[in-house]
Amino acid sequence: MPNKEVLFGKESKAIDVSNWYLQLIKKAELAEYGEARGTMVIRPYAYALWENIVSSLDSEIKAAGVKNAYFPLLIPMHLLETEQEHVQGFSPHLAVVTHGGGKQLKEPLAVRPTSETIMYPYYSKWIQSWRDLPLLINQWNNVVRWEMRTVPFLRTTEFLWQEGHTAHATHAESWEEVLRALKMYERVYRDKLAIPGIAGVKSASEKFAGAENTTTLEILMPDGKALQGCTSHDLGQNFSIPFNINFIDKDGLRKNVWQTSWGFTTRSIGAIIMVHGDDRGLRLPPEVAPIQVVIVPIKGKSVETVINQTQAMAQALKKQGIRVLIDDREELSTGAKYFDWENKGVPVRLEVGVREAEGSTVTVFRRDTNTKLILHKDQIDKEVPLLLTDIQQTMLTQAEDFLKTHFFDIGDYDDFKTIMSSGRGMIRAHWCEDSACEAAIKNETKASTRCLPLDAPEEEGLCVHCQRPSTHRWIFAQSY
Amino acid sequence: MPNKEVLFGKESKAIDVSNWYLQLIKKAELAEYGEARGTMVIRPYAYALWENIVSSLDSEIKAAGVKNAYFPLLIPMHLLETEQEHVQGFSPHLAVVTHGGGKQLKEPLAVRPTSETIMYPYYSKWIQSWRDLPLLINQWNNVVRWEMRTVPFLRTTEFLWQEGHTAHATHAESWEEVLRALKMYERVYRDKLAIPGIAGVKSASEKFAGAENTTTLEILMPDGKALQGCTSHDLGQNFSIPFNINFIDKDGLRKNVWQTSWGFTTRSIGAIIMVHGDDRGLRLPPEVAPIQVVIVPIKGKSVETVINQTQAMAQALKKQGIRVLIDDREELSTGAKYFDWENKGVPVRLEVGVREAEGSTVTVFRRDTNTKLILHKDQIDKEVPLLLTDIQQTMLTQAEDFLKTHFFDIGDYDDFKTIMSSGRGMIRAHWCEDSACEAAIKNETKASTRCLPLDAPEEEGLCVHCQRPSTHRWIFAQSY
Numbered sequence: 001m002p003n004k005e006v007l008f009g010k011e012s013k014a015i016d017v018s019n020w021y022l023q024l025i026k027k028a029e030l031a032e033y034g035e036a037r038g039t040m041v042i043r044p045y046a047y048a049l050w051e052n053i054v055s056s057l058d059s060e061i062k063a064a065g066v067k068n069a070y071f072p073l074l075i076p077m078h079l080l081e082t083e084q085e086h087v088q089g090f091s092p093h094l095a096v097v098t099h100g101g102g103k104q105l106k107e108p109l110a111v112r113p114t115s116e117t118i119m120y121p122y123y124s125k126w127i128q129s130w131r132d133l134p135l136l137i138n139q140w141n142n143v144v145r146w147e148m149r150t151v152p153f154l155r156t157t158e159f160l161w162q163e164g165h166t167a168h169a170t171h172a173e174s175w176e177e178v179l180r181a182l183k184m185y186e187r188v189y190r191d192k193l194a195i196p197g198i199a200g201v202k203s204a205s206e207k208f209a210g211a212e213n214t215t216t217l218e219i220l221m222p223d224g225k226a227l228q229g230c231t232s233h234d235l236g237q238n239f240s241i242p243f244n245i246n247f248i249d250k251d252g253l254r255k256n257v258w259q260t261s262w263g264f265t266t267r268s269i270g271a272i273i274m275v276h277g278d279d280r281g282l283r284l285p286p287e288v289a290p291i292q293v294v295i296v297p298i299k300g301k302s303v304e305t306v307i308n309q310t311q312a313m314a315q316a317l318k319k320q321g322i323r324v325l326i327d328d329r330e331e332l333s334t335g336a337k338y339f340d341w342e343n344k345g346v347p348v349r350l351e352v353g354v355r356e357a358e359g360s361t362v363t364v365f366r367r368d369t370n371t372k373l374i375l376h377k378d379q380i381d382k383e384v385p386l387l388l389t390d391i392q393q394t395m396l397t398q399a400e401d402f403l404k405t406h407f408f409d410i411g412d413y414d415d416f417k418t419i420m421s422s423g424r425g426m427i428r429a430h431w432c433e434d435s436a437c438e439a440a441i442k443n444e445t446k447a448s449t450r451c452l453p454l455d456a457p458e459e460e461g462l463c464v465h466c467q468r469p470s471t472h473r474w475i476f477a478q479s480y
Numbered sequence: 481m482p483n484k485e486v487l488f489g490k491e492s493k494a495i496d497v498s499n500w501y502l503q504l505i506k507k508a509e510l511a512e513y514g515e516a517r518g519t520m521v522i523r524p525y526a527y528a529l530w531e532n533i534v535s536s537l538d539s540e541i542k543a544a545g546v547k548n549a550y551f552p553l554l555i556p557m558h559l560l561e562t563e564q565e566h567v568q569g570f571s572p573h574l575a576v577v578t579h580g581g582g583k584q585l586k587e588p589l590a591v592r593p594t595s596e597t598i599m600y601p602y603y604s605k606w607i608q609s610w611r612d613l614p615l616l617i618n619q620w621n622n623v624v625r626w627e628m629r630t631v632p633f634l635r636t637t638e639f640l641w642q643e644g645h646t647a648h649a650t651h652a653e654s655w656e657e658v659l660r661a662l663k664m665y666e667r668v669y670r671d672k673l674a675i676p677g678i679a680g681v682k683s684a685s686e687k688f689a690g691a692e693n694t695t696t697l698e699i700l701m702p703d704g705k706a707l708q709g710c711t712s713h714d715l716g717q718n719f720s721i722p723f724n725i726n727f728i729d730k731d732g733l734r735k736n737v738w739q740t741s742w743g744f745t746t747r748s749i750g751a752i753i754m755v756h757g758d759d760r761g762l763r764l765p766p767e768v769a770p771i772q773v774v775i776v777p778i779k780g781k782s783v784e785t786v787i788n789q790t791q792a793m794a795q796a797l798k799k800q801g802i803r804v805l806i807d808d809r810e811e812l813s814t815g816a817k818y819f820d821w822e823n824k825g826v827p828v829r830l831e832v833g834v835r836e837a838e839g840s841t842v843t844v845f846r847r848d849t850n851t852k853l854i855l856h857k858d859q860i861d862k863e864v865p866l867l868l869t870d871i872q873q874t875m876l877t878q879a880e881d882f883l884k885t886h887f888f889d890i891g892d893y894d895d896f897k898t899i900m901s902s903g904r905g906m907i908r909a910h911w912c913e914d915s916a917c918e919a920a921i922k923n924e925t926k927a928s929t930r931c932l933p934l935d936a937p938e939e940e941g942l943c944v945h946c947q948r949p950s951t952h953r954w955i956f957a958q959s960y
Contacts (some may be wrong), residue, residue: 035552036589037580041602042549047550068528071514072519072520073638074516074519076516094582095589096579099588101572101573101575101628142553146582157580158552
């Protein structure tokens with residue numbers, strides 16, 4: 001009974017999540033290490049998943065009136081150095097081109113780690129009047145950031161992402177855009193990837209290099225650590241001043257624009273694996289699964305009848321817009337096929353043998369709960385879409401339950417330390433907002449501030465560490 | 481009457497095509513020069529055009545069973561050097577990363593100029609048995625090739641493209657794939673971009689570095705020069721031998737695979753501009769136009785009636801799946817709007833004034849012929865789709881007519897020289913297939929062999945240059 005086996009023995013998710021994660025990526029054929037240090041090859045199955053994520057997010061970006069464009073990969077160093085905090089933050093992570101066409105370049109070129117400094121000289125040119133605002137541009141591309149420790153999808157030297165860059169007439173408008181992007185990400189994570197998160201604002205020490213404020217969606221991982229799922233930055237006028245991005249306003253005065261930037265990366269695939277994977281392998285939310293339903297013919301004696309049945313079923317499901325595949329590989333046993341598709345996380349499997357071909361029902365396996373059910377064959381075009389919706393919802397609920405059971409409201413620092421030294425999780429606690437205190441907590445518990453939740457009310461309290469007055473409860477966790 | 485004006489005076493397409501081309505790109509807001517030498521910024525309007533081209537081509541690629549994936553940007557130098565002809569061809573065009581994370585790298589990394597050498601180590605790993613074949617992978621990405629002379633879209637240091645890379649059990653199968661890709665490109669150029677071309681095989685001196693054979697679609701430009709619109713390569717076993725890509729065949733023997741690679745780039749946007757643009761600006765084929773129909777309200781006295789009418793029309797057209805925009809900019813005159821959209825090449829303009837709002841007809845401008853017609857308002861949902869189809873066909877016919885009138889069957893070398901020193905064009909002539917003779921022709925006329933057309937019959941003849949026996953007539957032209 002290979003379908004009852006688990007893929008992962010010693011590498012169980014519960015025992016060694018890091019090893020489990022790497023083994024899953026290998027066995028589900030998601031990625032390989034690249035030849036250059038820290039890079040990765042995104043294999044077709046994972047790339048198809050990424051295309052579905054991109055498609056969802058791109059629709060939302062376009063619906064918000066943001067236009068896609070493309071800016072160059074290579075950034076002359078003098079541009080990168082225009083904003084001081086920005087260059088200081090990114091300098092240790094740059095890949096630098098020093099030679100082109102066989103000659104040493106007069107000025108080295110950075111491979112973009114992010115595109116603020118290559119885009120904003122054009123913003124300066126394109127924006128002259130209040131009529132040119134807001135300027136809303138996004139690009140889908142690859143970026144390179146030299147990293148010491150890399151993990152496929154979660155932290156790689158090169159990754160794929162989108163970066164939105166907008167310019168506005170007022171700070172109120174740009175802040176609204178920061179929140180719009182963050183809420184869009186939260187929606188995509190929740191409704192498409194079935195992943196809940198905590199949306200909030202970063203502390204000063206955790207914000208993007210060059211931003212006034214950074215917002216984030218923090219996602220709880222199975223080992224109780226938090227993953228930064230995306231970021232949306234309020235850049236204030238930090239770039240518009242050095243890059244001279246200004247406009248004549250309706251009142252006739254020349255003003256600097258207010259800017260935002262926001263990004264969502266292939267790290268989201270790592271989040272899907274981490275949150276939804278189990279000891280049989282990957283589990284994919286139907287909304288983004290490259291294959292939503294796999295039909296496995298069990299040929300037996302009535303080969304032709306079985307094949308006709310699988311094709312009829314596939315047709316019926318395709319008509320409903322479902323992404324379906326018939327696994328007719330000759331060289332694999334039925335058990336090996338079940339094993340393979342469970343490993344790859346296909347949400348629904350239809351098992352079609354002689355009994356199903358000749359009878360009126362079909363056996364269905366749902367990957368979210370690893371359970372079987374029986375459906376009437378002539379109902380599958382109605383029932384399977386409902387099942388997919390139910391699976392999507394169930395996976396979200398499972399992830400929400402995990403978050404709830406690993407989320408702690410803490411007032412006492414000893415409790416804080418106990419949690420961080422055992423099963424970990426997310427802690428909500430009062431903090432005085434002094435970065436020295438934040439550093440001490442991190443030093444003692446490895447937990448850092450993850451965010452101040454957007455909906456956190458102002459409330460009187462005492463800092464969990466130093467007992468000085470605090471006005472808000474922040475989220476703490478160990479992070480990747 | 482600004483709509484009667486032409487954008488281009490001294491920079492008429494007929495007088496100075498290079499200058500006309502650069503002015504058009506600027507005025508239609510398609511691109512800007514990048515900050516690093518030879519790079520470019522693809523502005524939103526041109527990027528939306530690229531997205532439509534990508535969407536068409538990607539559907540065809542997927543329908544052929546090819547799967548998308550993503551391989552790293554950075555290629556360790558020792559991999560690039562694995563195939564000798566390949567590295568010799570690309571060495572002069574490399575951008576090289578020598579520093580990462582603040583340190584000099586032990587081994588420099590090339591920014592991919594093309595991905596054969598970063599992909600094929602994985603092909604070697606993934607392909608073990610005949611069951612693993614064919615392996616059909618494509619990727620959409622950016623590549624960098626250091627170029628001496630650059631022109632936006634047509635030749636840039638960085639460009640966007642797709643590169644398909646396939647591996648097969650036999651040479652017959654891989655050759656079939658080379659032709660499948662070429663014909664797919666030919667179809668996209670013809671049916672989507674309304675651009676005819678001549679599909680054929682390159683001579684030995686013109687083929688891709690590392691290929692056995694290169695096929696191409698050669699497109700005639702308005703100045704009588706030829707543009708290589710895409711390429712599809714028969715790589716033979718040139719890479720599978722040094723990269724050890726082999727498999728156990730059905731007969732139990734270990735064999736090297738036969739490979740292909742094929743690419744289509746943002747150069748296609750340059751081809752659209754060159755082939756279809758006129759002295760009013762860009763003209764876009766409806767199939768790929770970001771905006772297919774622009775509706776210009778001419779408000780006059782009945783502002784509300786006019787606005788209601790434009791919205792009703794836009795709704796009716798959107799229901800037909802047409803990409804429509806209402807230009808309700810307050811700050812521009814009607815004439816300036818006409819001027820702008822003609823410049824940007826929108827195929828159809830509906831002019832909605834008080835007369836139209838109150839009457840039963842609407843005035844329509846078609847950009848392919850720069851003429852006006854009248855349509856019944858209640859018929860636009862039926863008539864406009866037909867009009868767009870007609871425009872698409874008319875633009876293809878116009879381009880075919882230009883190709884026909886600039887295509888010459890030549891037997892006499894003096895005639896050959898006369899054509900190449902005056903209006904230029906494509907010449908079909910016998911050639912002995914000796915590369916010394918090819919070089920002499922190029923030296924004397926600046927014309928090189930562009931291709932041997934796929935459908936060229938074997939026929940006895942004498943080389944147009946040396947008068948030695950020839951078996952085929954080749955296409956010659958000056959190239960970019």
